[in-house]
Amino acid sequence: MKGTDRVAAVGVGYSTTGRRTGLTSWQLAIQAAKAAMEDAGMGPEDMDGVALLWGAAGPTDGTQDTVEPDDFGYMLGMSPLNWYGTAGPAYIGPAIQAVAAIKAGFAHTVLTLRIINQRMSSKEEIASQAAMAEPRKIPGDFQFTLPYGSVSSIQQIAALSAQRHMDKFGTTEEQFGAHVLAQRHFATMNEDAIFREELTMEDYLNSRYISEPVRLLDCDYPVDSASAVIYTTAERAHNFKQKPVFVESASYSSVKYMTFENIDDMNQNSPFHAAEKMWERTDLTPADVDCAQLYDGFTIIVFQWLEALGFCGVGESGAFVEEGNTAMGGSMPVNTDGGACNVGRRHGANFAIETIRQLRGGQSGERQVKDAKVGVWANAVGPFSGAMLMTAE
């Protein structure tokens, strides 16, 4: 079977993004897919594969569209499909599946998407969801955690590991804040960002705790959104409108698929394994990277990725951020689109898109990293995660 040595990203696109968009999951997915096709300058006849992950938050009343990759390909006029897939985690799953399918020769050009239909946008809606859930019996491993009030990902993924990082390494709340301020500054230069006002450390420290030490400003912003990226073979990469950006290396990791509370090491888990494997598959090193887009579902996740990818030593992410390394003009600009805290929750897809735009050059306005040739993006944390290293031609 004929595969390809290299895979390139040739199109990116977003749907309308925000709260209460009134758009269904199908509409969000269609908007993002068409935006990516237009960006690439291609039609359905140019694509032969779909990989996507759809997720909806909030009460499920059975009236929602479910976005399935085979059905979605048909909707967009892509039929027959040579290949389709659906996999997590988040957006890195579909991205790596697409790259693998193209490398293996199952498909030559794959449309990938992450679609999030948030639905819940107010305290009242959240309360009504909780009320609907009563009385609730918890199956599986969560039966050992939820009865103790560990019920939110903010507690499970963010707060427990942030507290441990502080206790083990002396990381401070101001260091978390330094990251929040630095990525907000990038957001002020991004017209796609929802939050574009500069923040001060006082603003950060006045932000309320959700679960100590995690504050509201440490959490990404839930929105309705769909994001799309199109990947193709090196042979076809130059047939389209944009300068191709190449996948240099990528990795998935799963260290233990249980609950976040019971993971072996709360501060060094799957990102460390994923990063090790990603670097093993390339001759490039952390010193070659011009910018990094690191999943910021919560601030502490960015800190783990900085350490895992080798941009700083284990336990040193707090000082690394505080010294300004990750800020505009720093040695390793991080989340140059403003991150999901500011552009809205896209489960990693925004980081693929921002990496591609930075490496195309000239598409990131004032926040463009000068002469960016190598970028890395990373997604998820804990039991499962992955990373992708990309290069300009």
Added chain:
Amino acid sequence: MTSTVTPPQPAPTQLTQFYWDALTRHELEILRCQSCGFYVHYPRPICNKCLSTELKPEKVSGRGTLYTYTWAAQAFHPYYVDKIPYCIAVVELVEQPGLRVTSNVIDCAKEDVKNGMELEVTFVDAPNQQTLAMFRPVGASAQEGK
């Protein structure tokens, strides 16, 4: 507490029923490999150290240290609306490195909760709900703190 709302309740299976039955008797039991002695938590039908499938629940001491914790400041479930801030804790049991349970630290002032502190199990019963295994500082008595 006048609310009739309960915390989320477990849905035990054949594999996990022993754990909840033990808590009701005020005992903490963990599944243990009968071949190599490894404690397997959460319960699984195989020991991932030696692949033996001979596992049995065994009572553990209920002593441990605090691995990490958080004070929940926002309620994400109706039961916790009048209970915030409460302390969610991950406790490493003395029986085996890395053998951890998710729980709550109770009977301890907020400023005294520290990672690494020594804890002991205490069983908390409430009407219409499963008995839970919570933890308090070794030697603490009930009602000392929040």
